[in-house]
Amino acid sequence: MTESWRFLVDENLLGLLRWLRILGFDAIAFQAVPDSVLIHEAQVQGRILLTQDRQLVADFPQAILVAADEPKAQALEVAKRLKLQITAPLTRCLKCNAELxxxxxxxxxxxxxxxxxxxxxxxxxxxxxxxxxxxxxxxxxxxxxxxxxxxxxxx
Structure with missing residues (x-):
């Protein structure tokens, strides 16, 4: 199984969410929730928060600001930044994130x-x-x- 990286993406990065799952990583999203909920869930669940919202990163410096616009490029950006090893691609459900x-x-x-x-x-x-x-x-x-x-x- 892929390393135990766990991600939480904001609602602007749903394409990245899909790519993280394709690459075999545990990734979830919350939509239409305040930033405080994203921060709380990232902390409680031990997830890395990925966003394109500069204010969210200012409020929660542990979050990662994703610069790329295209989802595949975003996945590559995150993988490079975190030095991810892709060892179990296509082992997660693209719809609900469960392990197949x-x-x-x-x-x-x-x-x-x-x-x-x-x-x-x-x-x-x-x-x-x-x-x-x-x-x-x-x-x-x-x-x-x-x-x-x-x-x-x-x-």
Whole structure:
């Protein structure tokens, strides 16, 4: 599993939230809440607060100000700044952040198209929202993006 980095992003960084989950990191967001709630939750849950709000960083200096505008660039910026090691990409649910669990074909045979069952042998399920994942074309595309981020980190 990926290092135990845990993140809290503000509502302006929801694209970054998705990328952190793609990279295998525990990342959550709170929307439409006062900064005081973000600060409290970051402290109580032991999370790194990521924001583009300069005032929030002034109020909570432990927060990290993210400068990049594009979500993938934001993820790279955070990874470089914190020297993150990406060791378990695509192991979290992109919707709810839970760690995915491997499940049998028999377990997913009603939820997945018959053609998908013919082509793929390995399936994963989110234990919270029950979404099913497999290593299809979307997975391969995202892995290429992850590899590009890893190259940028090592180069």
């Amino acid at each position: 669990k491997e499940v049998s074909k028999a377990h997913v045979n009603v939820q997945v198209a018959p053609k998908t069952l013919e082509i793929y042998d390995q399936f994963f399920e989110c234990p919270v929202c029950r979404q099913i994942f497999w290593k299809g074309s979307h997975f391969k595309k995202l892995m290429k993006e992850v590899e590009a981020i890893n190259q940028a980190l090592s180069g």
